[in-house]
Amino acid sequence: MNRLRIGIVGVGYLGSLHARVLSEIDDPHVDFTGVYDIDPQRMEDIAKRYNVKAFPSLDALLDETDAVICAVPTTEHYRVGIQILEAQKHLLMEKPITETVEQATRLVETARQKGLKLMVGHIERFNPAILAVRDKITFPLYIEALRIAYFNIRGTDVDVIRDLMIHDIDLTLYFTREEPISISAVGAPVLTDKVDIANARLEFPSGTVATLTASRVSIKKTREFRIFQRDAYFSLNLMSRNGHMIKRGDEAIIPYFLNMDGSTEPLKLEDMEFIQSIVEDRDPHVTGEDGLRALRIAKMIEKEISKKLAKLEGEET
Ligand SMILES: NC(=O)c1ccc[n+]([C@@H]2O[C@H](COP(=O)([O-])OP(=O)(O)OC[C@H]3O[C@@H](n4cnc5c(N)ncnc54)[C@H](O)[C@@H]3O)[C@@H](O)[C@H]2O)c1
The missing domain is CATH 3.30.360.10 (Dihydrodipicolinate Reductase; domain 2)
Structure with missing residues (x-):
């Protein structure tokens, strides 16, 4: 099997925890390629700490990954999330899935049409x-x-x-x-x-x-x-x-x-579940539809x- 290349967009509080977790996953089939953040200093710090690439843009990260963890602020979830899915990459989106039900519906439909995994970070x-x-x-x-x-x-x-x-x-x-x-x-x-x-x-x-x-x-x-x-x-x-x-x-x-x-730790179980759902080509434990349902309520x-x-x-x- 090819190595699964995974990256993170948004390495603030939670994104940096995902970075630590990915760096600890000891699996020869998984390659933590790098990170992208609009704050260059923060991005460089995290990239250096975990010895991964700091990409100059989201497009550059997408060119070198198969799956992305998105931990930007919620107000940016849709804009960044749709770009990831349009680039044909699997997506673990932090909670809440998006700001609006319409945006969440579009993410869920795009992932379904493109045959991509969309998981939502309902960590509990x-x-x-x-x-x-x-x-x-x-x-x-x-x-x-x-x-x-x-x-x-x-x-x-x-x-x-x-x-x-x-x-x-x-x-x-x-x-x-x-x-x-x-x-x-x-x-x-x-x-x-x-x-x-x-x-x-x-x-x-x-x-x-x-x-x-x-x-x-x-x-x-x-x-x-x-x-x-x-x-x-x-x-x-x-x-x-x-x-x-x-x-x-x-x-x-x-x-x-x-x-x-x-x-x-729960965050590691969550990230491993995202990876496993891609490797095994099955629905993740928390689907995009689950994220949409929670947001609707x-x-x-x-x-x-x-x-x-x-x-x-x-x-x-
Ligand atoms: N699952 C949980 O328990 C849990 C806990 C905390 C946060 N979260 C979620 O994680 C997300 C991030 O929260 P946080 O507390 O880490 O926020 P944060 O402000 O600490 O980090 C957000 C990071 O995203 C970067 N960023 C902003 N816009 C960007 C863009 N367009 N492209 C690339 N980078 C961008 C910022 O520079 C910052 O470094 C939120 O959706 C939040 O709801 C989930």
């Missing part, structure tokens, strides 16, 4: 706590997610729903395997002009209810995900990557501490919040 799917329970979740009745973070200017090109809540939207859709029939939400712009804190309640056709809370204006950091179904309760800490399950035992009600395999939540905020403003004036 590779969290050991999620991997430990995914086969045990049969019919979730209730899901509760709490994701709160310190304020950080990175990510504020989009609101907290597309920045943070999108992770829990993706997990909820993954576990329910359904689209919600009703959505209600509240939110507020606290520190930026976009919504910084939000809560959404989703109801699904088979009866599952999910409540998701996301904030980027907190003084502590939490990522909790809880699920209950008829026979079990799962409490997962996605930050410390552990959790427990409560279910009825033969003689007592006992908590089972879930057996996590934390030997490989994020947009519906945003719409509900906008309606409420507009009503409040109307009442104030």
Whole structure:
């Protein structure tokens, strides 16, 4: 088999982590060729650190790669993503897939027409706590997610729903395997002009209810995900990557501490999955369609919040 040549566009915070991960993948069939970033200093630093090429343009990177990881800011995802796919290269796009549903639909359709892999970086799917329970979740009745973070200017090109809540939207859709029939939400712009804190309640056709809370204006950091179904309760800490399950035992009600395999970091599992999906010519674990579905729900939540905020403003004036 030919070597799979892979490159990264955008080597800021997350792109530089992808660069470290790619440099650690010890596979003779994979060749980390290089990086491109509009910030030349940053690009040179990363290229030097991992001993790969710093390309003078995205086109130059595309000429020498078969697959690209795209970690530019979300506002650039579509413009850069479509250029990658048009050049006939496989694409791992960071989350959220794009800013708008129309853009995401175009990326998904372009990848499909060209027979390319399009994966989206919903990294929590590779969290050991999620991997430990995914086969045990049969019919979730209730899901509760709490994701709160310190304020950080990175990510504020989009609101907290597309920045943070999108992770829990993706997990909820993954576990329910359904689209919600009703959505209600509240939110507020606290520190930026976009919504910084939000809560959404989703109801699904088979009866599952999910409540998701996301904030980027907190003084502590939490990522909790809880699920209950008829026979079990799962409490997962996605930050410390552990959790427990409560279910009825033969003689007592006992908590089972879930057996996590934390030997490989989620970002590495994600990048390896992207590579494997290309090598094995199969769908990746998180497809472009998954990214599109999560974005569509994020947009519906945003719409509900906008309606409420507009009503409040109307009442104030
Ligand atoms: N999966 C996760 O948990 C997670 C975590 C953080 C960020 N992200 C996502 O990763 C993406 C990047 O976020 P970040 O925090 O690394 O941002 P960042 O600002 O640290 O890095 C972005 C980099 O892209 C470069 N860039 C901007 N426009 C470009 C263009 N047109 N071509 C080439 N380079 C360009 C910038 O110079 C910068 O170095 C965002 O979409 C964000 O949502 C995902």
